[in-house]
Amino acid sequence: MKQAWWKESVVYQIYPRSFYDSNGDGIGDLRGIIQKLDYLKELGVNVVWLSPVYKSPNDDNGYDISDYQDIMDEFGTLADWRELIAGMHERGIKLVMDLVVNHTSDEHRWFQESRQSKDNPYRDYYIWRPGKDGREPNNWKSFFGGSAWQYDELTGEYYLHLFSKKQPDLNWENPNVRKDVFKMMHWWLKQGVDGFRMDVINLISKVPGLPDVPPVNDDRYQFGSQYFANGPRLLEFLDEMKRSVLSHYDILTVGETPFVTTKHAIDMTNEETGALKMVFQFEHMDIDRDRGSIKAWKLTELKRIMSRWQNDLEGKGWNSIYLTNHDQPRPVSRFGNDTQYRVESAKMLATFTHLQQGTPYVYQGEEIGMTNVAFESINDYRDIESLNMYKELVEEKGWNPDDVLALIRAKGRDNARTPMQWDDSPNAGFTTGTPWMKVNPNYPAINVKQALADPNSVFYYYQKLLRLRKEYPIFVYGSYDLILDDDEAIYAFTRTLDNDRLLVILNFTAQTPVFTLPSNIVFADKELLLNNYAVESSEDIRQFTLRPYEARVYRLR
Template sequence: MTKTWWKESVVYQIYPRSFQDSNGDGIGDIPGIISRLDYLQTLGVDVIWLCPVYQSPNDDNGYDISDYQSIMSDFGTISDWEKLLEGLHSRGMKLIMDLVVNHSSDEHAWFVESRKSKDNPYRDYYIWRDGKDGKEPNNWSSFFSGSAWKKDEATGQYFLHLFSSKQPDLNWDNEKVRREVYDMMTWWLDKGVDGFRMDVINLISKVQQLPDAAGEGKYNFGGDYFMNGPRIHEFMQEMNREVLSKYDIMTVGETPGVTPEEAALYVGEDRGELNMVFQFELMDIDSGNGKWDVCPWKLTDFKRIMSKWQTGLAGKGWNSLYLNNHDQPRMVSRFGNDGIYRKESAKMLATLLHTLQGTPYIYQGEELGMTNVKFGSIEEYQDIETHNMYKEFVEAGHPVEQIMNSIYIKGRDNARTPMQWDATANGGFTSGTPWLQVNPNFTVINAEEALNDPDSVFHYYRKLIEFRKRNEIVVYGDFKELLEQDERIYAYTRTLGEQRLLVVLNFFADETVFALPDSVRYGSAERVFGNYELSPGFDLNELKLRPYEAQVFTLV
């Protein structure tokens, strides 16, 4: 395993629309982010991942890009972006940008041309097909509900959109498209950006015949024909060869549906593709028949997935570590306890993320223990995926109360409520009307309160990040799980040479007892980190764990 800066870094994800508004229009912006750089420096993070700030009609909150080389006016100007980059670099931090190239906006100049006629030079930049028997070219469903095809009346053909109908998929089999993308990436890298997070990058290669998907519905998930498709590794190696390998940067691919074996092909150190990927196996742990069918999760399943990825990539490639992001509910509400034990469980989950092997990703507000939100009606939600699902489920006869409960647990707006800076109006996010309501608990949970409380979630994160930086074993040590069948405790060791760490985590509100397995031999143990104080006379053979307790020990 080679040592690199991006393995030793901690990444902080900013969703710019919700981070900090500087001009009172209710929308977070780049000058707002600049005003909070000292806060991020105090936290101790190394890399900022900035969600899309490019020109966009905003059908899917910026993931529908109409110009890859200009900044959306809501967020500021290219000059503001340059000041942000300079502000980060001067503080010793780096910036990675979102790269969204599976699809563009339907308002992008390429698509505007493409839809004009069948013989337009840009026609083949997108995936166009004739209908079949008076219907769509195939039965694929969109990730955002309904058909993945839209008929364009100008030419009578359909274009593919795996997401919104305003997000037509680019045709990566066209070499000109790939060249355009590589030129655009080079432009940003030459401006000084330190890498890319690549949106649904493993969807860019489609099976050319576009066959029907199996299933009983009118529209069915066609992932077998576009996830990790036939030319995906050819494309990723070409991208690396043409662009990525020429810069000292960090790359992470969003890759839904990958297994550890497939991930190793993307991130293998000898493969020349990416540094790491985001996997979604854990994000499906509480999904039954689809995302919105919420099921209880078991700790043994949680541990099996986490440990599988730790061992599956060991010695082959690098893991990314996250429990929430802009598309997922708040981790303290999902995997912890957002009531009486909010702080304890937020700290316990943070301990997990920052003591496994991989690069930890913090999503804005996570370091404050921000929680999910319950708005009173569907009208108060903004997310396109949520609205599409609500409409579809209501038409199918599902009870509204049941639908709203699924939204409370799984909706993407849980993560997108504005950052809670202080107890003033709108949590200090804006002096105007926020684009999405602030979570009403901002008066209790906010950055000002956290900075003033030495026992806050924020200060625990700060110390964890310091701990990881000071102890190479946390970054590079081998992982071994203990007590695999225990339904309450997640415990594991990290080993580097003669050094050993033991991590013990109680995932629940009930007290429980940890007993170190006989296979783990040691002479002495010292407690080095945790979210509760430990008495000097602790016994690892009978360690009583309090609700959501997290403890880290060195074993000699």
């Protein structure tokens, strides 16, 4: 397996609106991030993925871009951005920018031109269609609820928007669109950017004819994703991007790719023929997915999903390993125990993430064990997806408001977007003003200041994990083998690199299951590298009782 800096990295995602506010307007900003660079260096991350900071009317928190080559006023200026990247590079931290090119804002100059007339030179930059039989061009649904089409009276046609109606989809079939996108990517890379996280990049190719979705029971396909995800020209478009842009730079590229299989991922990330370095897959994020209810998940299913991705990509592609981001609930609330065993389960989940083969991602606040938030009212939420869902289910379909709020509290994207909890002062030290969204009320107990003062905190556990990853190549390059496949409490696996071997044992429950080492795993000596409870070095690991959410990593010889 080829060695590469982006395989050996740990990426820290910053959601700038919620990270740190430097000027008291209640909104995180670039100068706020600059002030916290030493914190990131102390943690030990070597790459930052910055969620969008471009010019935007902010309909979808910056993922609706009106100018790709300027900065949103609330976040600062291009001069601030240049100071930020310089400060990162001085500290040995690389910067990955969010690339959002499936769609733009409806306030982008291209779209403003496009809607003027049917023969405007920019008309074909977007996907316009006449209505059909007095309705939308097809029955595709938006991810944010309702039709994926918006009627525009100026020209009497509809435009496609897979997300908000203020996020019209670009028409990648138009070579001028591709040329302009590639030109913009070159511009950022020449500014010193170290890579791109590519937002829903596998949606850029749609099936010709844009057919209606037939009746289906599988809610994954009710949107029409079989016609706009992993489309017929996707690999062609990505290969053109590679030839035109990506191959000219030594950068990290990661595609956000819903609805992919391991085969899709290998096609996109194969070191010889693929265009991207890695992708975000969503199978494990869908394990408890049910739009209308809170669905229980099973550890054996998580094992099957993660193990398939580990084994299928071995030597053929590269994994991104994550349990949360700006679109997902907090992992300690979702997969762990955010009350009695918050610290223990946060450490266990960190071990799970960082011991898989792939590049691990840490989302801001994950390293101190931040939790989901349970706001009292829908009026306290800010996410367009949650607000639209509440409107659709409560106001239009008559659902019980408390039931819908319970869903949003469990699954809503705002769980990850509450302001970063820096200390126990008002507003968690995030701002001296009124925060754009309320702070999680548990901030007096869960914050960075507290974590840095406690040698047994989640923060220092992450710090040790990142240090071990730099020290032991097996953490990065070792092959993965699952053991105890059918155990519903214990997730255990080995990593092997040449003659080096790791044994990883994780208790995903608040119970005390007994771990029994399979007889085929033979060793002469053992070294305990990582643990979230005190462990006697003399303990026989062939059989022992695990404590709630216990994690252990042994090096076997």
